[in-house]
Amino acid sequence: MKLIGSLASPYVRKVRVVLAEKKLDCQFEVENVWAADTVIDKFNPLGKVPSLVMEDGSVMIDSRVIVEYLDTLTPVCKLLPPNGRDRADIKCWEALADGMLDAAVNVRLERTMRPAEQQSAEWMARQMRKVQMSLASLSDKLGEQAYCAGIHYSLADVAVGCALGWLSFRFPEITWRDDHANLARLYDKLSERQSFKDSVPQ
Structure with a gap:
C-alpha cells in the first residue's frame, strides 16, 4: 500500500x-x-x-x-468495536474531532488564501465558534476518563489527539490547554506513544 x-x-x-x-x-x-x-x-x-x-x-x-x-486488516491494536452502539459512539468522537478540524481549516484557508480586504471576519468568527464549541463538547464527553471511550485506547483518541495537535500547530493562540485541562492531559499521554511522536505535524 x-x-x-x-x-x-x-x-x-x-x-x-x-x-x-x-x-x-x-x-x-x-x-x-x-x-x-x-x-x-x-x-x-x-x-x-x-x-x-x-x-x-x-x-x-x-x-x-x-x-x-x-482496522479490519489485522487484530493488532483494535481501534473500533465490531458493531453496535459502542462502535457508533467511537465514530461520533471521530466525526466531532474532524468537524472541528474542518472549521479550523476553513479559517486558515480564509486567512492564507484570500487577500486581507476580501476576508470575512464574520464568517471566520462563525467557524471559530464551532471550534470552541467542539472543544467544550470534547472536554465534557471526556470528563475524568483515561481515554475517550473509557479505559481503552481507541480510534476516538487518535482522532481527538490529531485534532488537538493540529490546533496547537496552526492556532497557538487558541488556549485549549488552559481552558480544558483534561484534554491537555489526554494529549500529553497520547504524545508519549511512538505513533504520535513519529507523525508530529510540520
Whole structure:
C-alpha cells in the first residue's frame, strides 16, 4: 500500500497513526496539494489527502473511510468495536474531532488564501465558534476518563489527539490547554506513544 499525504495534514496524521498502531507496512509519499505541479488529481478527484493506493492500484479516499478499513486488516491494536452502539459512539468522537478540524481549516484557508480586504471576519468568527464549541463538547464527553471511550485506547483518541495537535500547530493562540485541562492531559499521554511522536505535524 501507498499513502499519499502531507506532513502537516491532521487527517493524514490520523491515518499514519493508525498504520503505525496496527503495524501495517505502507509507503508514505508526500504530496503538496497546493503546489502548481501537484498530481493529487490522479488519486483523488476532490484534490484532497489522504489517499490510500491499494495493492491492486485502486484508491481509497477520506481519512474516516481509510482508518475504518485499516482496522479490519489485522487484530493488532483494535481501534473500533465490531458493531453496535459502542462502535457508533467511537465514530461520533471521530466525526466531532474532524468537524472541528474542518472549521479550523476553513479559517486558515480564509486567512492564507484570500487577500486581507476580501476576508470575512464574520464568517471566520462563525467557524471559530464551532471550534470552541467542539472543544467544550470534547472536554465534557471526556470528563475524568483515561481515554475517550473509557479505559481503552481507541480510534476516538487518535482522532481527538490529531485534532488537538493540529490546533496547537496552526492556532497557538487558541488556549485549549488552559481552558480544558483534561484534554491537555489526554494529549500529553497520547504524545508519549511512538505513533504520535513519529507523525508530529510540520
